[in-house]
Amino acid sequence: MSSSLQRLLQREMGSVTVVLGAQWGDEGKGKVVDLIANDAHIVCRCQGGNNAGHTVVVGNVEYDFHLLPSGVTNTGCTAVVGNGVVINIPQLFDEISKNEAKGLNIRSRLLISDRAHIVFDFHQTVDGMQEQEKGTKSIGTTKKGIGPTYASKVSRTGLRVADLVGDFSVFEQRFLPLVETYHRLFPSLNVDVDAELKKYKDYAVQLRPFVVDTVTYLHQAIREGKNILVEGANACLLDIDFGTYPFVTSSNCSIGGVCTGLGIPPQVIGGVYGVVKAYTTRVGDGPFPTEQKNEIGDRLQSIGSEFGVTTKRRRRCGWLDVVLLRYSCMINGYTALALTKLDILDTFDEILIGVAYRLDGKLQKIPPACASDLGRVQVEYMTLPGWRTKTDECRKYFDLPPNARKYVETVQELLGVPFKWIGVGKSRASIIHVF
Template sequence: AHVVLPYHKTLDEIKELKRGKDKIGTTKRGIGPAYADKITRTGIRMIDLIDEKLLPKKLENNLNEKDAIFGKLYELKISNQEKKDILKKYREYGQLLKKYVTDVSLYLNQAINEEKNILFEGAQGTLLDIDHGTFPYVTSSNPIAGGACIGTGVGPTKIDRVMGITKAYTTRVGRGPFPTEMQGKLEESTRQKGGEFGATTGRPRRCGWFDAVLVNYAVRINGMDSMVLTKIDVLSDFDKIKICTSYKYHGETIKEFPVNLEILENCIPVYEEMEGWKGDISQITKYEDLPQQLKAYINRIEELVKTKVVIVSVGPKRSQTIVREKVFK
């Protein structure tokens, strides 16, 4: 695990500011620059942070390098006092966290050998994946299912199943292509009802109709066995509900998610329109009691993405989760 340091956050803010109208929508938390250090093999890892003898030298090298970058590119300076303060603070952090640091791969594989159950949860979403997302509007890591193996040191043959989680509509935070994005009051009402504001920055999320082309891509990239459909209650006020089944680009019908950003930014979504189920569903606890129109919506999603929806949520509480099929041991 690599450590985000103050100079990473400063770099993140400066670079985003310098992009002007071409901002990528970073959270400015220093994640990208920390990953850059990882790739250039200069980053500070947790194992370095807890090593009181090694940390000062590695941190000094990094601070001197960043100071040179700040000076030559941005006319900024890291003072000697700031360098001393960072070293002191992060040495303390290392000793404070030391008892929580372990060999995660060994720990988890021992648990697997003892037949314990392990659940990996990915952050963010498929289209924010550094390799398979809408580059450059992506994060710096691999939040797809394969990232669980890379990030934990658990081999792929140890993974029993992959469950995808998606909302009953589509959202995106920050910049980037969004073919099914709603507009005006429709988007705002969906945002407010769904509480669609970024967990890290509080930025309003962009909202759109369910995009089966996109979800099909996510099913393929992640190797999903089943799906969870959340926030279905947010759509309860609509008379008609749309599902995007394909895109149009210069008259051509596109059914597979395009990797070309130019196409994705300029394609037109093709919709099927379904009847809404108008009414409060938040107290329903059995799948068979859901409105027929809602079950038809779920069935159509399953047909389009070729994956069964095994769990449906009709509200934010645990009691508002409807399990159609037992997926955990």
């Protein structure tokens, strides 16, 4: 093999770093992304839509992201919205405007995949209708139209960004049958086709400067040795295949979604970092084995300010669940983990960790596939002493109180994956670099 080819292969191997949520979302991925993004040339979103929410605090400014990669706070990088993302165009422009009003320049650094699918207003309306039809059996969707848009995609009736910025007469021809399909399914659906087409003709002009073939762009960047950071939206336990189905999102938010959502091969992926909250939270319906519907859950919710960034809904709270986390580690092959919000546990006398399940009296070390079974499991807990000491000013691992270190090391040993970072507060500086 020639030396030039060897150098090329070395540049391509492992030049992409991935950050994924290891639980049900809201783990604090934005904080970890913000940390790593300083070394990135390109930051990417690969799946989901504006049903996700990341918050990044820079100085005294708090930025909220739903469609854009939160690593765009690194003002020297390019932001890529990949083909696996479903885009609500007015929401995208609104997000850009709100964050630029806080002093963040985005437009000059934004690239949008021509293959990304479009979320229309009627997708959102249908999302709400479907939830209403389910009544007490609803899954707790964000009603952002994400599921119906992915349904249009897989039924091959959806419209992509390339369709919008291309020949608009072709876009019109395809838009009408899509509306008619949904109107047949939901007769009460009211869509003003002329008004929608006029609106999207304007959007096409605004969007066109950002649209490129992001697959080719990323492959060229990999060949040039650029550092690429990928932010997974949602989290592993919400994955359409591996999550607590049907109480899941509509995309693959585990490691496979990175390849399909950006068009990159697996061998270019290097570090895969899973983000783990020091306890467990969940928004919406679905099984939650370690949930604490008691004073413990209320304390976690209150101290941790557990409200959804996107939905503003109160998050359900409970103890850390190692059974689900071990499963998440198995699927994603995390090279290291980040533990966030450890400081929220500072006031507890004792801290529990869910280490195994029993289902109908039988020991279960892996989560059952059926949500109904997962909802029936009895959790076996390990109890550790709390530390009753503030950790928010700790900046080195051995600054942590001994019982806090014991908690970290116990979880690390149970999972078999090391913690690289530990978050002990909201600010950029409130993080411990373990190695």
